Amino acid sequence: MSRIRSRNTTPEKIVRAELWRRGYRYRLNDKRLPGKPDLVLPKYRAVIFINGCFWHGHRGCPKYVEPKTNVSFWREKIAYNIARDELNAQRLDTLSWTVITVWECELSKKNLDATIARIEADLRAAKDKYDKWTALRRESREYAREQARKHREILAQVEAELNLPKSLRRYAKMAEQITEESI
Numbered sequence: 001m002s003r004i005r006s007r008n009t010t011p012e013k014i015v016r017a018e019l020w021r022r023g024y025r026y027r028l029n030d031k032r033l034p035g036k037p038d039l040v041l042p043k044y045r046a047v048i049f050i051n052g053c054f055w056h057g058h059r060g061c062p063k064y065v066e067p068k069t070n071v072s073f074w075r076e077k078i079a080y081n082i083a084r085d086e087l088n089a090q091r092l093d094t095l096s097w098t099v100i101t102v103w104e105c106e107l108s109k110k111n112l113d114a115t116i117a118r119i120e121a122d123l124r125a126a127k128d129k130y131d132k133w134t135a136l137r138r139e140s141r142e143y144a145r146e147q148a149r150k151h152r153e154i155l156a157q158v159e160a161e162l163n164l165p166k167s168l169r170r171y172a173k174m175a176e177q178i179t180e181e182s183i
Contacts, residue, residue: 011104012038012050018116024123033097034158035088044123045130046098049085053104057082061105091154096133096147098126 007029016039019026026048027040037047053063057078067074089099100122106115137144 007038009050009052011052011102011107014107014112015039015048015050015102015116015119018112019119022116022120033095034091034154035085037092037099041123041126044098044126045096045133046100046123046126047092048100048102048119050102051085051104054078055081056085056103058103058105061103063105091158094150095154096130098122098129100126 016026016028019039024041025043027042029036029038030040033040033047035047035049038050039048041047051058053061054065055078058064085101089101092099100119102115102119105111137147
């Protein structure tokens, strides 16, 4: 298991290359967001998680086969991964990020174009959602305060869980001050 990578996997490289070719620009594995998403597209306020079917328990997928040995360990591990993914998606949604999940099985040669088209449609919808969110935030001061409070709470939770280094804590405090000043 020590040779299992969490970054720069083949499915990630496929999606990154295709999105880059189509003109989308992104950040990789941003530690400031819950779950360290594989791709972060700030312009669209969207994140993309590229999940392996086995490691994230993609039920009904031919690539997800429950191991025959040490069954209780693997069930517990995969259940934990699924619960963690759901929690991170909820946190990102609370922070007004759109979460797009791409499964490894969707990246076969015959499905790749359809998958990338789905991602592009989701990104367009995310951009519209983000534009509406920013407009609402500009109009309503109370809504902006509530959003800033939620943002601070989730940042504190993530900091506590990740045990962030001082440099990132400083960034979080700066972001908090900027948010408070803009309200």
